Amino acid sequence: MNNPYIVLPVILQLFIAILLMFSWSSKNIQKLISVTGSLIALVISLLLLIKVDNEGIQIMQAGGWEAPFGITFVADTFSALLVLLTAIAGLAVSVYSVGSVRNARIKFGYFPIFHLLIMGLSGAFLTGDIFNLYVWFEIIIISSFVLLTLGGEKAQIEGAIKYVTMNLLASVIFLTAIAILYGLTGSLNMADLSLRVAEIENRGLVNVTAILFLVGFGIKSAVFPLYFWLPASYHTPPPAISAIFGGLLTKVGVYAMLRVFTLIFIPDTFLSTVIMVIAIFTILSGGIGALIQNNIRKVFSYLIICHIGFMLAGLGVYSTLAIAGAIFYLVHDIIVKTNLFMVSGLIFKFKGTYSMRLLGGFYKEHPKMSLLMAIPLFSLVGIPPLSGFWGKLLMIQGAIDQSNMLVVFFIILGSFLTLFIIARLWSEVFWKDGPELPEKKHIKYYNALKPLKRKAMVGSIVFLSLISLGIGFGAEWVMRLSIKIAENLMDPTLYIQAVLGN
Amino acid sequence: MEILLVIIIGLLYAAGIYMMLRRSLVKLIIGLILLGNGANLLIFLLGKIVKGKPPIIGASEKMLGEIYADPVPQALILTAIVISFGLQAFAIILIKRAYKVVKTDDLDEMNATDEDL
Numbered sequence: 001m002n003n004p005y006i007v008l009p010v011i012l013q014l015f016i017a018i019l020l021m022f023s024w025s026s027k028n029i030q031k032l033i034s035v036t037g038s039l040i041a042l043v044i045s046l047l048l049l050i051k052v053d054n055e056g057i058q059i060m061q062a063g064g065w066e067a068p069f070g071i072t073f074v075a076d077t078f079s080a081l082l083v084l085l086t087a088i089a090g091l092a093v094s095v096y097s098v099g100s101v102r103n104a105r106i107k108f109g110y111f112p113i114f115h116l117l118i119m120g121l122s123g124a125f126l127t128g129d130i131f132n133l134y135v136w137f138e139i140i141i142i143s144s145f146v147l148l149t150l151g152g153e154k155a156q157i158e159g160a161i162k163y164v165t166m167n168l169l170a171s172v173i174f175l176t177a178i179a180i181l182y183g184l185t186g187s188l189n190m191a192d193l194s195l196r197v198a199e200i201e202n203r204g205l206v207n208v209t210a211i212l213f214l215v216g217f218g219i220k221s222a223v224f225p226l227y228f229w230l231p232a233s234y235h236t237p238p239p240a241i242s243a244i245f246g247g248l249l250t251k252v253g254v255y256a257m258l259r260v261f262t263l264i265f266i267p268d269t270f271l272s273t274v275i276m277v278i279a280i281f282t283i284l285s286g287g288i289g290a291l292i293q294n295n296i297r298k299v300f301s302y303l304i305i306c307h308i309g310f311m312l313a314g315l316g317v318y319s320t321l322a323i324a325g326a327i328f329y330l331v332h333d334i335i336v337k338t339n340l341f342m343v344s345g346l347i348f349k350f351k352g353t354y355s356m357r358l359l360g361g362f363y364k365e366h367p368k369m370s371l372l373m374a375i376p377l378f379s380l381v382g383i384p385p386l387s388g389f390w391g392k393l394l395m396i397q398g399a400i401d402q403s404n405m406l407v408v409f410f411i412i413l414g415s416f417l418t419l420f421i422i423a424r425l426w427s428e429v430f431w432k433d434g435p436e437l438p439e440k441k442h443i444k445y446y447n448a449l450k451p452l453k454r455k456a457m458v459g460s461i462v463f464l465s466l467i468s469l470g471i472g473f474g475a476e477w478v479m480r481l482s483i484k485i486a487e488n489l490m491d492p493t494l495y496i497q498a499v500l501g502n
Numbered sequence: 503m504e505i506l507l508v509i510i511i512g513l514l515y516a517a518g519i520y521m522m523l524r525r526s527l528v529k530l531i532i533g534l535i536l537l538g539n540g541a542n543l544l545i546f547l548l549g550k551i552v553k554g555k556p557p558i559i560g561a562s563e564k565m566l567g568e569i570y571a572d573p574v575p576q577a578l579i580l581t582a583i584v585i586s587f588g589l590q591a592f593a594i595i596l597i598k599r600a601y602k603v604v605k606t607d608d609l610d611e612m613n614a615t616d617e618d619l
Contacts, residue, residue: 131578138585145592149599157600158612161527164593168534169522171589175541175582182575183548232615 003058006075006126009045009083012037013119020112027106031098034111038091041118045087049080053481057498059128067128067499068189074128076495078327078485082125082255085331088467089247089338090118092460096342097240099449099456100349105150105238113150117143117244124252128499130178130264131188133256137174137220141167144249147241148233159233166219166229174216180209181264191499193264194492203268210265214274217260221253223312224281227305231289234304235297235354239345242297246304247338251330254311258326262489267318276316280410282309287417295354296344299425300337303380306414307333313407314395322398324479324486329391331478332379332471336387339376339464346373346457347429349446352437356425360434370430372458375465377426379472381419387471390479507547514540527597527607534593538586542579549575 016037023029052058052075060073075083094114101110120139127133145167149160182188184205185196200206215226222230230250234242261267267275286306293299307329314326344354350366351359363370375386382388392411399407439445446454471478488494514536521533549572557570601607604614 131581135581135585138589142589142592145589145596149596152599152603154603155614155617157596157603159615160596161600161609161612162615164596165522165530165534168589168593169537172534172537172541175538176544178578179541179545179548179575182545182578186572188574236615 002061003075004060006048006058006060007073009041009048009087009122010119010126012041012044013115013122016041017112017115017119020115021109024109027103030106030111034094034115035091035098037115038087038094038118042084042087042091045080045084045122048075049077049084052077052080053484057495059498067501068187068192071132072128072189072191072499073126074191074495074499075126076485076488076498077481078255078259078489079125081327081331081481081485082251083122085334086118086121086125086248088464089244089334092338092342092464093240093244093247095456095463096243096345096460099453099460100240100345101238102151108150110147110150113143113146114244117147121248121252125255128190129188130181130190130193130260134171134174134178137252137256138171140249140252141171144245148237148245150241151238153236155236159236162229163233166226170216170219173212173219177209177212177216180205180212184209189499190259190263191492191496194496195500197264198266206265207268207270210261210267210271211274213260213265214257214271214278217253217257218278219253221250221257221308221312222305223278223308224285224305227282227285230305231293231298231301234301235295239297239341239348243338243341243345246300246341247334250304250308251334254308254330257312258315258323258330258489261315262323263492263495267316272316272318275312276404276407279309279312279316280406282306282312283410283414283417284309287414287421290421291417294356296347296356296359296425296429297341297354299356299421300340300344303340303418303421304337306418307337310392310395310411310414313411314398317395317399317402317404317407319398319402320483320486320490321401322395323489324482325391325394325396325398327391327485328394328475328478328482329388331482332387332391332468335464335467335471336376336379339461339468340380342457342461342464343373343376346446346461349444349449349457351434352440352443352445356428358435358437359429360432361430362434363430364433369458372461372465373430374426376461376468377422379468381422382415385472385475387468387475389472390475391482394479394482503551504547507543507551511540511543511547514543525609527600527609530609531590531593531597535586535590538582538590542582542586545575545579545582 019033020030058075062071120136124136187193219226286302290299290302310329311326314322379386379388396408518533518537521529552569552571555570557573
């Protein structure tokens, strides 16, 4: 189905960013435009998902050039679902930013860059052209560079150097992989590549290209042993920025892997073993890393790595059920990780520190707030029927069906590690009696904030917590979508037919 | 011509990675620039280099001949160059800023993000 409206989520974000640039000097108008725009984006993305779910894959050929010659945009259920999740996280963080981002940062263009980042993310999910994917990746990283360094504190700059270096390296590797792939096939359209790569006789060269893609996407999604930039940088910017990074940036890498390794390179035994080994080590190193951290934002950063391992394990097992599990987990993870970084920011507003040693007594002082924060924390652990449980259940089922007990063992081990880490965090931050903290002058505490700002911060956390609960209790609906997506990924005929015609 | 380009690309990649592994910030950026240029040349090379065969279909013919200069890689390189130009400009400003804030260009001394607070 040719449908030019599928690029609307991308165009809309660009439009919002331009509008924001015109109202550069007025921070209140900027806040209003950002929140309203994000709300419209959410509605549009929801409509897109419903349309795609009902009527099948929608495509847009840029400039009317038929695939595989032009640039194609494809909205299948997977893309549309991720665009919707981006819009949800975008709305929550936009509202949260209203409450938490300092005026100085807004003056330097926080909101326009934020919407350009969301534009890049939506574009990366919707494109059906491998070089265009590279371009969207670049838009994402350049916006994230600016957001990461905005403010220019010492830790931010140091974190940014590591982040910028690794991401630029990843881009070069990705570009190299695209070059070799183009040399091998003479095409850039992903559906067309799917057909042409299957015909190449020199499988050795195909595997080398696949590994280059794996390394490029691996750096972006922070898998073992390429993750060191993540815990060095994600805890340095303001919590609103950490939230959007933690929720979405690494997940684009996971999306790209799921797409490329089901559509273009079908993993043979060698490749799936490599992915599985990487997944296992990612789970282990993320989990163990989180165990020894004291800064709550660093704990969450390491947990991102640990849970990227889960999704990769689902891809490594490579069966419909396991991939459906990985997709369910991806949905849950985007919402919950965004929420957790926002929660950490709210804790900071109350206490003025991120250190677990110094924090404490949060439950005694703010019981209602603690109960709210318990929702994302326990969803992350995956206590049934909360949202983290179902994805893991599907993945474990898939792995057992393939009698892949190693993956089952490590997914369960990773869950235990997460449980232990969150239990420790809960008792350190919420239950133990904390020391008296001295008032810091340069921090604006929660009680000193205007009521609107307070409501914005808490409201966005409530919003994402409700969605988390919705995913947990309405698991049947998400599971139907995940299994549909996984089936379409495992058998890409529908995708190829939609793009190339017959 | 091809073999010459292959050697240059290999050298650019090797030199780029070597420079990235040094401790100095400036060398890090130079390494990234070299790597980027290597990748651009690689795309150029893989588009099949031929002399004097523009991708134009003659008046009497229906389709392109066997070998022609592929225009797509050149479009790709152009895009990649523009993007890497922007990114490198940002990276250079970033290291200048880092030098002012941290007062060192030695990567081993940038440990503020590992502090336990």
